[in-house]
Amino acid sequence: MPARWAVALLRWILLLSPRSFRERDGAEILAVEEERIRARLAAGDRGGAVRVATGAALDLLKCASSEWWSRFPRWGGGGMDGWIRDLRYGTRALLRAPGFTIVAVVTIALGIGANTAIFSVVEAVLLRPLPYATPERLVTVLTEMRARGVTDFPLSPPTFQDVADGVPALEAWAGISTFEQPLAGEDGPPTQVATGFVTRNFLRTLGVRPALGRDFEDADVVPGDPNLTPGDPGFLQNSAILSHGLWQQRFGGDPEIVGRIIDLGGTPTEVVGVLPAGFRLLMPAELQLLSDLDLMVGSRLDFVGAPRNNVFLRGVGRLTPGATMEQLRDQLARVMGDMRDEFPIVRTADMHFVATPLHADLTASVRPMILALMGAVAFVLLIACANVANLFMVRSASREREIAVRSALGGDRVRIFRQVLMEGVLLGAAGGVLGIALAGLGVQLLVRLDPTNMPRLTDVALDGRVLLFTVGATGLACLLFGLVPAIQASRPDLVNALKDRGRTGARRSQRRVRDLVVVGEVALSLVLLLGAGLMIRSFAVLNDVDPGFDPVGLTTVRVSPPFAAYPTTEERVALTGQLQRRLEELPGVTSVAGAFPMPLDGNMVSGRWGTADAEVDPELFQQADMHFVLPGYFETLGTELIAGRTFTAVDQADSTSVAIVDRTLAEQAFPGQSAIGQRLLTRVTTTEPVWVEIVGVVEPRHHISLTAAPNPTMYFTDRYVGGNLSLTWAVRTAGVPISLDAIRAAVAELDPNAPVSDLLPMEAAVGSAMAPTRFALVLITVFGAMALTLAAVGLYGVLAYAVRLRAGEFGVRMAFGAERGSILRMVVGQGLALAGVGIVAGLGAATLLGGTMSSILVGVSPRDPITFVLVPVFFAGIAVLASAVPAIRATRVDPAVTLRRE
């Protein structure tokens, strides 16, 4: 029995070898091995039988591979040696034509380098799994209020609890909210720490365990005042987990850190653990969470008694194994349905849950740009391949005679094919290696060009997966540019080539292939150039955007007094007033004002307003951005007042109920009338709406981004919300910008425990608001320029070759009296004809592809007529230049010389 099994195994292995071998010797081999095994079994030598069987199996594997190898000589003869000979021959052939080789290698390297660099971004941002346990099961859950056009709305603690209770599709459900608070103590100067307020299961939900100490436990979460939001004065926190960075920098990596009590936001807080070194909070930008957390706190927060209008939690869940997104969405809809019955606001606002897989959510905003860039570099690689293929064909056409002679002398056609292909492989390999080097530089450049909105950009690197991609892309490129010329070379037209006129007898079909390749190149590069043109137009639009304030000479800085030491509104307002006056006294300062939030600082406070109609119909309440500012704010920022007045010291000193609105809101609330003196209902500090009087109207401003239209906005005094906000200060200087040290010194005079942070010239904030567009602009323009150059070189190459072949014809024409001008026109005309066909094809392709770019364009249609006219005209100009050189050469043909040669 075992002998039969062994033979069956050997028969299977035999199937791996070439058929001819199997048919000739297979039966004999199996018979012999069977007899050997049986002989040993009969002698009672089981071990020997097994040894023979395994030995025979390995031997057959070896035979199979050797037999296949020995088939290779049929692909041109010579076996392995033959291939090595061809490799050497190919190297020599390439070294004999250094110009061709350098152009080809650099061309391929550009294509491969650009692709590798961009793919490394695709890999790190779009493909690499998030650094959490089974990240594909993590989801984010938000709410949106469709009737009010509000998306990415946070959850209130009771809503959070409803989801926790009513959604079995989530095996874990955690909440987070981030804020900044001061950290004091002897370990260093007071500093603002980015704090993640998390539910106690947050880290467990992500699958992250503290590197030191323990995770949060139930005991860390004790009921506190349910009306408070994390960061509010009096909001209690009793345990913290530090980030690895804070532990190292602030506490010198103290191994005894666990159990220590630190002064956090004026509250003694126990350190219970330290996060792992690589931990990062990777959450979608729309959630407006701070990403570089210094620490996390498990807070005293009583979810049971908390009000539903106190929304601050961001929900992250983990799908139960086997549960689908559909089930999750169904269950969430059911929870919302229950809420709809109970709370009118859910109904009037048309509130819905939105669940998205975390990774998709994280990358949603950058995916179109990355994919557009990947498409752009794929085009560059295609153009590069087309160029090299054309160079090859031109070269092999001029070698046609040599090849024809070799064929005629009995040179194996496959052999010639193999040699030409080998040259392609060599070029590809050299180009690939150089390309990787270029990609290394490219990646550094990409990271430095930081588009600011790309998650995990710092993770971009040339790792194994990227290099695998490069090898694949290079292989594909080799096939593309090596195969066609190799096939053509191996099918020489012997009769024509060997005839004496062979030199001029370029075959029509070959010329047609070359023309087609150039037309394709022109079309592809035109598409890229159109993309670059659209980006340039976008950037110009963005550059012209009036932010609604004057960023020049303006510096912003964050000052965060420890409000626990200033328990009353009066004390806090007094401190803020002293600070404003002290900062105004600094040399060079012309004006100072504090506000929360500051334009383009990434913070946003939303609230609702209504006119008198809303008093009876709450559905008429509408959304607006809310800003809390000090007197002098609009003057300092340079925001234009249209009507009424700005805030005065009186507004800040008294709790007067006055507000300033922007023109957008004024026109919405009181169309056709003056808003000054009118009243609006708002609910900023109270649960019931209260009246405020409008005293001024200002120009709308860009607050969150320069691209989106400004939201309707309301301004209140800092005093109106009790003066308990950590204000950002805008300092306008004449001449030298203000230094952090000067501000620190001034603040320390008033309160040495108030951290000063985030000093940033407003122009830098405006610059970084333009960064994503600039990123796409620079890259697409670089790729477009590469494509244009390659296409121009390709056009030039084809025309130059055609002119060389037709030198005789030109000579004859001129001998018969043709003008130089007419020859010039003929050649340039030929170039323009090729370019023209390519341009038309490119315009068609760009029209079809237009939609893919629309999300990265600003204020420009993807089929912008100006771009679609100017770019082709520019391209035609380049085509004329590329054709002119060969055309001029054609007119320099000496008729006497060519006639003699003919």
Add this chain to the structure above:
Amino acid sequence: MTDPIDPHLPLTPVAFEILLCLSTGEKHGYAILREIEERTGGRLGLHAGSLYRAMARLVDEGLLRTVEAPERESDRRRRYYAVTALGREVARAEALRLHAQLEAARIADLLG
């Protein structure tokens, strides 16, 4: 005319063993394998696959030929191999070459 034997030298150890084995008469694969195994004490680690590849090559080179199984063979389908005249000459030349090497080794006192 070049020497017809020279291009075949030196033989691979397996080829030499096969020729050696068949010089005493026509044999089939199993017998050849067993004889080589016995004579070398299994040092060559030879298996049927490699054996038949080597023999196919020797047939191509004209050193072996396949013959019909003799009358006494029970399984008449078995393929028998025999040495050609050229094969015998090549084996002889290889033996002489090895002999000369052995002599040289003896003179160099390598064999003690």
